[in-house]
Amino acid sequence: MNHDDLASVAAQTRQREERYEHVIKVCVAAGCLSANAEQVKTQLESELKQRGLETCCKVKGVGCMGLCAAGPLVSADTNQKMFQAVTPANAGAIVDDVVENKPAPASMVLNSKLDFFVGQKKIVLENAGELDPERIEDYIASEGYEALFHCLTRLRPPQVIEQVTISGLRGRGGAGFPTGLKWTTVAKAVGSSKYVICNADEGDPGAFMDRSVLESDPHRVLEGMAIAAYAVGATKGFIYCRAEYPLAIKRLRIAIRQAESNGLLGMNIGDTHFDFKVEVRIGAGAFVCGEETALIASIEGGRGTPRPRPPFPAQEGLWHLPTLINNVETFANIPPIIRKGGEWFASIGTEKSKGTKVFALAGRVNNTGLIEVPMGITLREIIFKLGGGIPEGRRFKAVQSGGPSGGCVPEQYLDIPVDYDSLASVGSIMGSGGMIVMDETSCMVDVARFFMEFCMSESCGKCTPCRVGTAQMHNILERITHGEARPKDLELLKRLTITVKAASLCGLGQTAPNPTLTTLRYFMDEYRSHIEEGHCAAGVCHPAKAELEVAA
Amino acid sequence: MLSTSKPISPPSGDKRWRIIDGMMRRHGYAPYALIEVLHTVQETFGFLNDDSLRYVAPSLRVPLSKAYAVASFYHFFTMKPPGEHTCVICAGTACYIKGAPALLNAVQEVAGIKQGETTADGKLSLLTARCLGSCGLAPAVVFDGQVSGKTTTELIKKRVRTCLESKSLKTEVTQ
Numbered sequence: 043m044n045h046d047d048l049a050s051v052a053a054q055t056r057q058r059e060e061r062y063e064h065v066i067k068v069c070v071a072a073g074c075l076s077a078n079a080e081q082v083k084t085q086l087e088s089e090l091k092q093r094g095l096e097t098c099c100k101v102k103g104v105g106c107m108g109l110c111a112a113g114p115l116v117s118a119d120t121n122q123k124m125f126q127a128v129t130p131a132n133a134g135a136i137v138d139d140v141v142e143n144k145p146a147p148a149s150m151v152l153n154s155k156l157d158f159f160v161g162q163k164k165i166v167l168e169n170a171g172e173l174d175p176e177r178i179e180d181y182i183a184s185e186g187y188e189a190l191f192h193c194l195t196r197l198r199p200p201q202v203i204e205q206v207t208i209s210g211l212r213g214r215g216g217a218g219f220p221t222g223l224k225w226t227t228v229a230k231a232v233g234s235s236k237y238v239i240c241n242a243d244e245g246d247p248g249a250f251m252d253r254s255v256l257e258s259d260p261h262r263v264l265e266g267m268a269i270a271a272y273a274v275g276a277t278k279g280f281i282y283c284r285a286e287y288p289l290a291i292k293r294l295r296i297a298i299r300q301a302e303s304n305g306l307l308g309m310n311i312g313d314t315h316f317d318f319k320v321e322v323r324i325g326a327g328a329f330v331c332g333e334e335t336a337l338i339a340s341i342e343g344g345r346g347t348p349r350p351r352p353p354f355p356a357q358e359g360l361w362h363l364p365t366l367i368n369n370v371e372t373f374a375n376i377p378p379i380i381r382k383g384g385e386w387f388a389s390i391g392t393e394k395s396k397g398t399k400v401f402a403l404a405g406r407v408n409n410t411g412l413i414e415v416p417m418g419i420t421l422r423e424i425i426f427k428l429g430g431g432i433p434e435g436r437r438f439k440a441v442q443s444g445g446p447s448g449g450c451v452p453e454q455y456l457d458i459p460v461d462y463d464s465l466a467s468v469g470s471i472m473g474s475g476g477m478i479v480m481d482e483t484s485c486m487v488d489v490a491r492f493f494m495e496f497c498m499s500e501s502c503g504k505c506t507p508c509r510v511g512t513a514q515m516h517n518i519l520e521r522i523t524h525g526e527a528r529p530k531d532l533e534l535l536k537r538l539t540i541t542v543k544a545a546s547l548c549g550l551g552q553t554a555p556n557p558t559l560t561t562l563r564y565f566m567d568e569y570r571s572h573i574e575e576g577h578c579a580a581g582v583c584h585p586a587k588a589e590l591e592v593a594a
Numbered sequence: 595m596l597s598t599s600k601p602i603s604p605p606s607g608d609k610r611w612r613i614i615d616g617m618m619r620r621h622g623y624a625p626y627a628l629i630e631v632l633h634t635v636q637e638t639f640g641f642l643n644d645d646s647l648r649y650v651a652p653s654l655r656v657p658l659s660k661a662y663a664v665a666s667f668y669h670f671f672t673m674k675p676p677g678e679h680t681c682v683i684c685a686g687t688a689c690y691i692k693g694a695p696a697l698l699n700a701v702q703e704v705a706g707i708k709q710g711e712t713t714a715d716g717k718l719s720l721l722t723a724r725c726l727g728s729c730g731l732a733p734a735v736v737f738d739g740q741v742s743g744k745t746t747t748e749l750i751k752k753r754v755r756t757c758l759e760s761k762s763l764k765t766e767v768t769q
Binding site for chain 2: 072073076077109110111113244245246247248249250253285286287323324325326327328329340341342343344345346402404405406410411412442445476478480484489492493496500502
């Protein structure tokens with residue numbers, strides 16, 4: 043397929059779509075599928091057929107629309123109309139509303155002007171909820187693979203990297219390393235061949251951004267990877283996806299097959315001399331494999347244990363060859379950056395954090411789901427405007443960002459802008475984008491214990507500070523929640539956090555104390571009341587002393 | 595150059611070994627395919643055991659110790675045969691905040707098994723997952739591969755009872 047073929051496929055697909063007066067879109071991402079979206083889609087199709095309307099109205103399965111809590115979601119006529127919690131029995135009412143203009147019952151209608159939708163700015167998710175993720179034609183029709191062709195035919199590799207550098211894009215996996223710099227390093231590295239790896243091992247509990255991107259718009263990630271490969275001089279790519287995401291793996295494989303048969307991946311891409319092949323590798327449930335050197339060890343078929351850096355993977359990565367590793371969301375940002383230019387991207391966001399960030403909003407918040415917001419928005423806006431506040435009129439307590447590597451941000455910092463540096467200044471991290479809201483029913487000591495238990499069990503065991511330190515910290519937190527803490531435990535806990543943070547080999551250990559550190563910093567009174575009074579205000583833990591009193 | 599032959603033959607005449615052979619052949623019996631092949635074994639047989647490791651390791655020319663190290667390192671691989679039904683409770687942060695521990699207790703109470711165990715009659719296995727990525731639907735539970743969101747303790751107890759009572763009459767669970 044050359045550039046002309048691409049344009050003609052795009053035109054044909056658009057033409058075919060325009061023939062329909064109405065298009066009903068059904069969300070077929072994992073969240074809605076588990077709530078029967080597939081049956082809803084079939085029922086809508088048969089309803090249209092029965093009424094003989096299949097020539098004027100089309101039913102299309104699309105990616106994630108974001109508001110997972112209200113699923114399954116259905117939208118129609120460029121999202122003018124949206125329906126929530128749809129069941130197959132509602133198909134008739136939806137067709138009535140969309141085609142015949144007879145309004146559906148109010149309980150089904152979802153206001154598409156909600157802050158949740160209006161407050162977002164979509165770059166990575168621009169196609170989510172619009173395209174059929176299993177059809178390459180749909181992606182091509184919305185300027186898909188244009189950026190790749192632009193690179194192959196008009197830009198030299200250094201010019202591609204220049205655009206990425208100008209954009210100011212930083213790695214979306216959590217650490218926020220400048221993407222342009224990483225690409226430059228790999229491009230300069232010398233090796234008989236080079237690799238591009240997409241890190242889709244989204245192990246952070248409470249995060250599902252990468253999963254949604256892969257399920258809703260897999261071709262965008264492939265295009266981003268191909269552009270990266272062209273820029274750094276790689277010919278082979280791997281996507282390391284976790285086994286817990288079967289649908290994402292399935293759609294990725296479909297997308298790779300389609301791209302290969304259309305000459306957009308494989309040999310001589312777009313009739314040029316550029317070759318790039320992509321393979322999917324499935325993880326096997328190890329959080330540490332999100333760390334780049336551990337991920338490489340896992341692709342090589344071994345235990346996923348990290349190794350000291352340097353040498354960085356950019357110089358010596360997969361099979362000791364220069365390797366570029368970026369997160370799913372980072373790659374997904376590349377095609378629009380190339381299409382619209384690095385300066386356009388740099389105009390969004392804050393001074394040091396450019397562009398948008400996808401967050402998975404979950405926990406005690408009214409609108410749980412996936413949002414994409416410009417950098418620099420405040421936490422308060424995210425939780426209370428887009429998220430719709432805390433359910434049942436409860437009080438906000440903390441928001442946890444960055445999963446087991448992040449921290450809990452209390453109410454007094456709700457007005458800080460969301461960017462890499464501000465979040466770090468209050469002890470948390472941007473992380474990959476999980477955002478869990480907690481209200482007064484959550485005990486912060488218990489939350490710290492939960493994350494420490496996670497880190498303890500996910501520690502690969504290679505270095506002692508992490509292997510032993512996380513276990514010791516977990517023991518102390520366990521004692522505190524059970525009301526068996528000793529007077530010196532708090533002091534010991536603090537000392538351990540410093541040791542583990544400073545002495546661990548990889549990111550897992552270095553960041554494992556963060557949830558504990560932030561809760562110690564902002565919720566010391568809760569620790570005290572557990573230890574001194576044997577009382578858990580949230581009623582989650584049952585410190586022994588409290589139970590004794592009840593018994594007496 | 596890797597040879598495309600393998601030194602040993604399957605541990606039994608079971609036809610399912612052909613699936614494993616096919617997977618290994620596809621990767622040219624390369625050592626790096628170990629994890630991929632173990633995935634296939636688990637998909638085909640439901641779990642990994644000594645026999646399968648003793649077959650896969652030499653076929654891919656990796657030491658048996660490495661095959662065991664990999665199989666025991668990753669949480670996804672199990673060395674125990676699973677029960678007839680599986681109940682996976684998501685223990686991710688969002689689900690934890692929204693009551694996953696109560697669900698776990700409910701299943702423990704009804705089925706009398708702890709996390710990672712299978713009932714004595716082999717009917718039900720109880721597992722936890724790190725995060726299913728269905729945080730919007732928390733708390734999430736996967737029953738026999740089917741994800742169900744916003745699960746309550748009543749709902750999960752009902753499902754567990756149905757599982758336990760299916761076919762055999764041996765396990766009468768008192769209401």
